[in-house]
Amino acid sequence: MRIFAGMATSASALSAEKLRIDIVAKNVANMNTTRTPEGGPYQRRKVVFSELVEGAARNRFVSLPSRGVGRGVGRGVMASQVVVDDTPPRLVHDPSHPDANAEGFVAMPEINLVNEMVDLITATRAYETNVQVLNASKSMKLRALEIGRG
């Protein structure tokens, strides 16, 4: 139903920002991981957002008709891809580490905590903002229900 379109737009952003937070959690949790199923140290993941437009993959929160007033308004955002950051690993000298090479260097994931925290904070703020927009949409819809009453 179209009346929920604004809310679905905000919901898509909430889930996209949540994924960004999850990915930050994954990166931070794995900042010292030297073994992965693919072999080698963990590599930083990054989320790529793209706009959901008319005719693109549909918003999974609600299916929207593409006719009438409101045609052409975007449908929100989606996390289109999680990319692997292939920056070479950081070499740390630690001969006692089981994954150390012949020279005693261990390949550690190149994860900058500051970058991750900045990402975390922007994602959290964006999430909060979208919650506010969602609440405003909701209060408008509730107000519309009161038209003609009393």
Place this chain on the structure above:
Amino acid sequence: MTVNINELLHRSLDVAALRQRTIANNVANANTPGFKRSFVSFEEHVQGAMARRSLTARDLQPRLQQDRSTSMREDGNNVSVEHEMVLMAANTVQYQALAQQLSSRLSLLRYVINDGRR
């Protein structure tokens, strides 16, 4: 052509709802690289048409426009979340005012239908 006030209120409510959707979409895409904000223009057209005393049904169509001229960030995104939140607050108040106006017109009608009895 004259436009019925109820019709005008109804259209304005639709426009406010559309504007809310547009703002929701702008905020949702505040972190999407290359995204450009959209906005709805309506009141200025109605005002212009009323000044010319030639309000037609065509002036009551909201126009969706995209601002491609600016960039807030290096990635080409031009959404200012602060600006959008201010617009959203104004839009919510406007929606409530319109809904109230429509409600009171309807209750006036009901009063007449009931022959002046409550």
